Amino acid sequence: MIAVVIGGGTMGAGIAHLLLAGGHEVVVAEHGASRVAAARRAVEKSLAVAAGRGKLDRDPDELLRGLTLVEHLADVPAELVIEAVPEDAELKRRVLGNAARACPDAVLASNTSSLSISELAEGLPAERVIGMHFFNPVPVRELVELVHHDRLDPAVLAKTRAWAEQLGKTVIEVRDSPGFATSRLGVAVGMEAIRLLAEGVASAEDIDTGMRLGYGWPMGPLRLTDLVGLDVRLAIAEHLAAELGPRFEPPALLRAKVAAGELGRKTGRGFFAW
Template structure:
């Protein structure tokens, strides 16, 4: 349940400078979900000297998350201490020593300053999880979801008014250790102090915050999904090949990846899940042709061609 599904010019937060007190108030982090996203968040937090508890439903899932962190940190260590294997080992061991593992979510959040959920993109599962966690987490703890597509306000729907004031979105991007952006999503109920503390914490872990309202897709995906869907429709209309469209956008627009390379990286099933949901019931997006279904996308998902993770998508890997 808690394993995260695979999922990658922001308006940087402006306003008053944030005090060291605000940053120091967040030191103990609990991450729910030991998949690639959750373990990546845990790794970054531990790297910046936070006490981190990573939670999942089984020891096997936690071991996979721990192995992912160790592998990622070893790559960093080799760059940081290229000729010193002892220093590399010490670097990894020191960071990993700040990460504990747990299969008991309510116990894991009992001392947390910040709880970040990075589990499957299912609204009811997320709602039920936070309903449980709200009974165990300290009243001053900030609760946050890493969702990329679900409304933050709806995820918090079962919580009382006080909890809703301390509930936000913290949308990291994959791979978390490399991607600098974190979208800080504020709901109508969220206290400004909570948003400010989250922004300060994001900066403290070496990331760049972009603050936005709780709207479908937030900033990046709201702009990115129509771009990818229109690329697919160009292919369906036989305007150009996938390779030529990718080449055009990389060399003509300066993008590091073309739209089809990006689709395969994100996962075609993930793209379909998001656009179908927005077209069916997205706030302000219901029936919007930008998010209408695509025959080509539907066929590829049905065939199990999901992109990089399945070995085949628009391209073969």
């Protein structure tokens, strides 16, 4: 299969790694030569780390021969397109529209973690637009959340599920709704953990340890927020608050950290120092 990944950041590079390791040819589209170069480095690093941990069956250099990077997507005979651009509905809609023209037979998948798939599909061939929500780090996390809507062709859902399972993922299917299942639950816990910290109920370390050892979470909600990115979590929480009400209203502490540039692991500081 030829697959296209639009966006070569953390999620896009991880998705590209996953597809390459699954034996597929991958085209990564990014905007501008510097971002194209950065995307290549990110995929190379991801594969090298996996190889160093004994998690790859093939040599990274061999896998990289299946990778093409482009600045402009045009006339690619792809079966699957996955957009992994920032959580901006208009941007995602524009990217998917370009992909629909460049790859007229492809399934059009959005890696959004909270935006309405039905709304993203407006003005597009909605029958082949699906939510395909991966989790960071993509090569490691077992789950893929597939989001279906009323106009989706059931054959597209079945095909996308088969692809995800072939990549070694466990699939859950969720009806299109704000935050789907995982983001809605994850953000609810994350916002409450931030409130606990702001109120001085416990330290960040103790809140996370409580959830790890008391509830079996592999990672506490505050460290997870650092990994996802505080700015990303803020955008999702604002979207959910607008759609579902004040129980998802972002705490002032989260807004303050984002304003201060403390975005988590990617900046070296969030709720923890990295």
